[in-house]
Amino acid sequence: MFKAKLSRRWLSSALTIGFASLFAFTTAQTALSQTRLESLETNLKAQYAEIQKVIKAPPPMIGNVEMWRTLLREWQDDLAQQFGKAADIVEEIIKMNPPQLDMWRERLETLRLYAQPISSPESRTVYGAGEVEKRAHVLSAPAAADTDKVLDAKANGDVRLRMVLAADGTVKYIFPIKSLDEVSTEAAIEAARQIKFEPALRNGRPASQFVTFVYEFKQGRSSKPYIPRTVF
16 A cells, blocks of 8 residues: 555656656747747848848949840849748748748748749739739728827838739738838838729739839828839
8 A cells, every 4th residue: 555655656746747847848949939930030120121222222224225124134133032032031930830820921922922033924913014904093092090109100201012903902912112110111011901993904804913102101190102103
């Protein structure tokens, strides 16, 4: 009987130690994963900044036309590569099964689209404004919401968003080619999702079209967005 009690005590102690060790190991793994995730997100922000840096510096349209076209193509290729690097980082994030997984998958899809090399319209499913018979017609485009967070940020400047007004009537593939602070940029993105429009037409059918919208902020308040004359 004494041996049975001792055996039960030993088993109970062993289980307690085992559970404690397992808990400590799980906690350590969770902390390590969180650190890794934060590191990847930091790298992604840096890559976004690199993309925006490249976007700001297209080759000036001066000198020999053929030389300018060569430089433009090199710039476009560089930009596509920068988007590809950002997509690679997001893929690593997705492998970690982070919170808001659907958001990360949508972001990956967006980055992969912009990472595609320049190609002829016949090989694509999204077109520029000059590649459609009838451009998308915007019905309504609300300003960014004046939430407390946005007003507290007191941003001055503009957020420039590249997006696709898709053939199915939805706004897709939103990317900030020019940002302000995180709060104001996210407010502009959320407003862009609410844009209503009639899709472009190509070969007589609804088509997806690239477009850029600018959201201007003054002391945190956003005015109605507009389509600029130049993309970047």
